[in-house]
Amino acid sequence: MSEMTTKERMQIDRIQMPEQDPQVRSHNFLEVNYGLTKEMAVEEANRCIRCKKPLCVAGCPVAVKIPEFIIAIADEDFALAAKILKEDNALPAVCGRVCPQEEQCEKVCILEKKGRSVAVGNLERFAADWERENIGIQNIKVGTPTGKKIAIIGGGPAGLSCAGDLVQFGHEVTIFEALHGLGGVLMYGIPEFRLPKEIVQAEIKSLQNAGVEFVTNYIIGLTETIDELRERFDAIFVAVGAGLPYFLNIPGENFNGIYSSNEYLTRVNLMKAYDPEHYDTPMYDIKDKTVVVFGGGNTAMDAVRTALRLGAKRAVISYRRTEKEMPARVEEIHHAKEEGVEFMLLTAPLEFLGNDEGRLTGLRLQRMELGEPDDSGRRKPVPIEGAIDTIDIDVAVIAIGNGSNPIISRATPELNVNKWGNILVDEASMRTNMVGVFAGGDIVTGGATVILAMGAGRTAAKSIEDFLQSGIW
Amino acid sequence: MYKILEAKFIGPDIKLFRIEAPQIAKKRLAGQFVILRVNETGERIPITIADSNVQEGSITIIVQGIGKTTKMLNALETGDSILDVAGPLGKASEIENFGTAVVIGGGVGTAIAFPTAKALKDAGNKVISIIGGRTKEFVILENELRECSDEVYPTTDDGSYGFHGFVTQKLEELIKSGEKIDFVLAIGPIAMMKAVADLTRGYNIKTVVSLNPIMVDGTGMCGGCRVSVGGKTFFACVDGPEFDAHLVDFDTLMKRNANYAIQEADSVIKHNCKLEGMGI
Numbered sequence: 001m002s003e004m005t006t007k008e009r010m011q012i013d014r015i016q017m018p019e020q021d022p023q024v025r026s027h028n029f030l031e032v033n034y035g036l037t038k039e040m041a042v043e044e045a046n047r048c049i050r051c052k053k054p055l056c057v058a059g060c061p062v063a064v065k066i067p068e069f070i071i072a073i074a075d076e077d078f079a080l081a082a083k084i085l086k087e088d089n090a091l092p093a094v095c096g097r098v099c100p101q102e103e104q105c106e107k108v109c110i111l112e113k114k115g116r117s118v119a120v121g122n123l124e125r126f127a128a129d130w131e132r133e134n135i136g137i138q139n140i141k142v143g144t145p146t147g148k149k150i151a152i153i154g155g156g157p158a159g160l161s162c163a164g165d166l167v168q169f170g171h172e173v174t175i176f177e178a179l180h181g182l183g184g185v186l187m188y189g190i191p192e193f194r195l196p197k198e199i200v201q202a203e204i205k206s207l208q209n210a211g212v213e214f215v216t217n218y219i220i221g222l223t224e225t226i227d228e229l230r231e232r233f234d235a236i237f238v239a240v241g242a243g244l245p246y247f248l249n250i251p252g253e254n255f256n257g258i259y260s261s262n263e264y265l266t267r268v269n270l271m272k273a274y275d276p277e278h279y280d281t282p283m284y285d286i287k288d289k290t291v292v293v294f295g296g297g298n299t300a301m302d303a304v305r306t307a308l309r310l311g312a313k314r315a316v317i318s319y320r321r322t323e324k325e326m327p328a329r330v331e332e333i334h335h336a337k338e339e340g341v342e343f344m345l346l347t348a349p350l351e352f353l354g355n356d357e358g359r360l361t362g363l364r365l366q367r368m369e370l371g372e373p374d375d376s377g378r379r380k381p382v383p384i385e386g387a388i389d390t391i392d393i394d395v396a397v398i399a400i401g402n403g404s405n406p407i408i409s410r411a412t413p414e415l416n417v418n419k420w421g422n423i424l425v426d427e428a429s430m431r432t433n434m435v436g437v438f439a440g441g442d443i444v445t446g447g448a449t450v451i452l453a454m455g456a457g458r459t460a461a462k463s464i465e466d467f468l469q470s471g472i473w
Numbered sequence: 474m475y476k477i478l479e480a481k482f483i484g485p486d487i488k489l490f491r492i493e494a495p496q497i498a499k500k501r502l503a504g505q506f507v508i509l510r511v512n513e514t515g516e517r518i519p520i521t522i523a524d525s526n527v528q529e530g531s532i533t534i535i536v537q538g539i540g541k542t543t544k545m546l547n548a549l550e551t552g553d554s555i556l557d558v559a560g561p562l563g564k565a566s567e568i569e570n571f572g573t574a575v576v577i578g579g580g581v582g583t584a585i586a587f588p589t590a591k592a593l594k595d596a597g598n599k600v601i602s603i604i605g606g607r608t609k610e611f612v613i614l615e616n617e618l619r620e621c622s623d624e625v626y627p628t629t630d631d632g633s634y635g636f637h638g639f640v641t642q643k644l645e646e647l648i649k650s651g652e653k654i655d656f657v658l659a660i661g662p663i664a665m666m667k668a669v670a671d672l673t674r675g676y677n678i679k680t681v682v683s684l685n686p687i688m689v690d691g692t693g694m695c696g697g698c699r700v701s702v703g704g705k706t707f708f709a710c711v712d713g714p715e716f717d718a719h720l721v722d723f724d725t726l727m728k729r730n731a732n733y734a735i736q737e738a739d740s741v742i743k744h745n746c747k748l749e750g751m752g753i
Contacts, residue, residue: 263689407693
């Protein structure tokens with residue numbers, strides 16, 4: 001094909017991601033987005049105007065060489081595209097699905113100012129899926145063995161991305177995971193319909209093929225301490241995630257039928273409670289029930305859309321502010337609405353009501369309105385006096401974030417944490433106050449996104465490499 | 474996979490397992506538990522570690538077959554394996570020399586109380602153990618407890634063995650006999666722990682119970698095991714499992730533990746039918 005002009009490239013419309021029909025998908029756990037076809041991907045890749053100074057790379061927390069892999073797709077060399085991706089991203093098929101590209105690479109894409117950015121996320125997903133489905137995930141290039149051993153605590157996005165870089169540097173990496181399965185939030189948190197578990201496991205398997213060792217059922221702080229690990233490893237990366245759910249702290253919160261989003265999603269995703277014929281983990285029967293999810297983030301959207309798929313009659317989001325303030329991705333809110341999720345905006349829960357058996361039956365809530373902007377610049381919701389409603393509900397899911405898990409900090413008093421229990425690090429180097437111990441991801445920042453955790457993992461990997469090379473702390 | 478070095482019944486549907494888990498054996502302290510999963514489709518359940526052997530690299534658990542998972546466990550034999558065993562979880566028992574400590578175990582709760590009784594003895598306490606069961610067969614670990622107790626009183630509801638009556642009645646008898654009791658540990662059915670707490674509250678005796686709420690991960694991540702203690706919510710997995718008995722809201726615990734009663738009954742029926750070859 002002769003070279004296209006910039007003008008020609010800019011005349012191509014952004015390719016729409018094909019999706020399952022909302023009415024159908026709201027009753028199944030199959031993936032919502034089908035992915036681009038080869039033809040679609042090539043056409044979308046041709047939209048990239050190949051900036052001399054691309055802004056997208058700087059917009060990516062793991063600095064994927066975006067223009068290079070997009071050009072490879074345009075050239076129909078999909079294997080090369082996947083290879084380029086994996087040099088910077090250990091989990092491209094995952095990130096292509098769950099990254100908030102509209103806030104990152106796509107936000108800074110020059111075309112965004114003239115209409116719609118190049119669909120970087122959809123192309124990333126295409127390249128990773130193409131490789132896995134057509135030639136199998138190719139091994140990443142492992143560095144010359146250095147003999148250095150690194151322990152990573154936590155098999156979630158931060159730990160996996162750190163491991164991906166460290167094996168490329170030639171180090172021996174062992175990941176210790178508390179649960180029986182690897183992937184962290186990718187396995188227990190994000191639902192099948194948004195991120196198929198088979199794909200997560202395939203990408204994790206590729207790290208195993210590259211020599212990363214995985215030890216499951218191993219809780220650092222209890223099964224073994226950081227001090228003990230220091231005796232047998234040259235460096236340690238703590239990436240345990242947040243992992244201590246916040247509750248609303250309102251009366252009645254211990255009635256049966258009230259879950260943290262962590263518990264509710266873990267039961268459904270990791271333990272597969274949606275398939276009671278084959279799996280033993282029980283779940284309260286949600287069929288024809290009213291489910292209210294509190295929160296406005298991606299986890300809240302995952303929980304409420306899961307409720308629909310479990311057969312809920314009404315699946316409702318209760319959020320204190322308006323849709324504009326919701327932290328969830330626009331795409332997730334859009335998908336939830338299409339599927340029939342109700343949005344009960346400007347409402348704050350006051351009390352849960354229950355029956356004599358201790359089961360949830362209702363909710364008292366306060367109607368709110370937006371007042372003056374608060375410190376965060378968002379208009380602060382304030383109660384409308386006297387506007388209190390009582391509604392019948394059967395299940396409540398609390399998705400308002402996580403505090404920091406206490407297991408490691410309790411077992412490691414020497415490790416500096418802030419008053420919320422988040423591990424204190426030097427931001428540039430991810431170094432903690434303990435020699436050889438690095439930390440990153442949600443345990444440092446508080447609950448954030450998969451890709452930010454992965455970015456932290458990469459920064460830590462580079463910093464660990466510097467430390468191992470120099471020996472200087 | 475975690476190999477079962479020994480499996481033997483020590484009571485009706487009550488089975489003792491010695492499991493190869495060297496790292497857990499090395500680290501565990503009295504009062505801690507493991508989360509295990511029998512197979513790929515299984516649920517995660519918490520079980521207290523009854524004992525350990527560091528040289529052998531093994532831990533001992535004692536399981537009563539009540540739900541589907543515990544029944545599946547109890548069908549396993551020496552040489553079989555358990556897919557996942559994670560631990561040791563929870564805080565260890567707070568052990569000090571209180572003076573005279575009464576350790577009360579009800580049914581399979583005796584297995585949970587046993588390691589703490591040992592630790593209390595090692596700390597210099599006079600240890601009096603009261604171990605109850607519905608009938609003689611449900612009184613377990615009597616010999617083991619005799620080795621670490623100054624006195625052991627078996628009790629049975631039907632009088633088929635030892636003291637005829639509830640553990641609380643035996644405890645009250647001891648108190649009234651003038652025995653100066655400084656500390657009580659009570660582990661067993663919720664109703665029993667509640668009754669012990671109600672009794673010792675009147676005598677102002679420090680009392681600790683080990684709670685067994687429903688759990689998923691056992692590491693603080695899910696919050697399913699929340700219990701109300703002194704009007705505040707705690708996670709039994711990371712804040713417990715032992716709490717001040719006089720502050721525990723037992724009624725809420727009892728209701729929360731019945732959360733999946735319907736599903737559990739259903740899965741036990743299906744499980745039993747499968748065992749009997751009805752192919753459901």
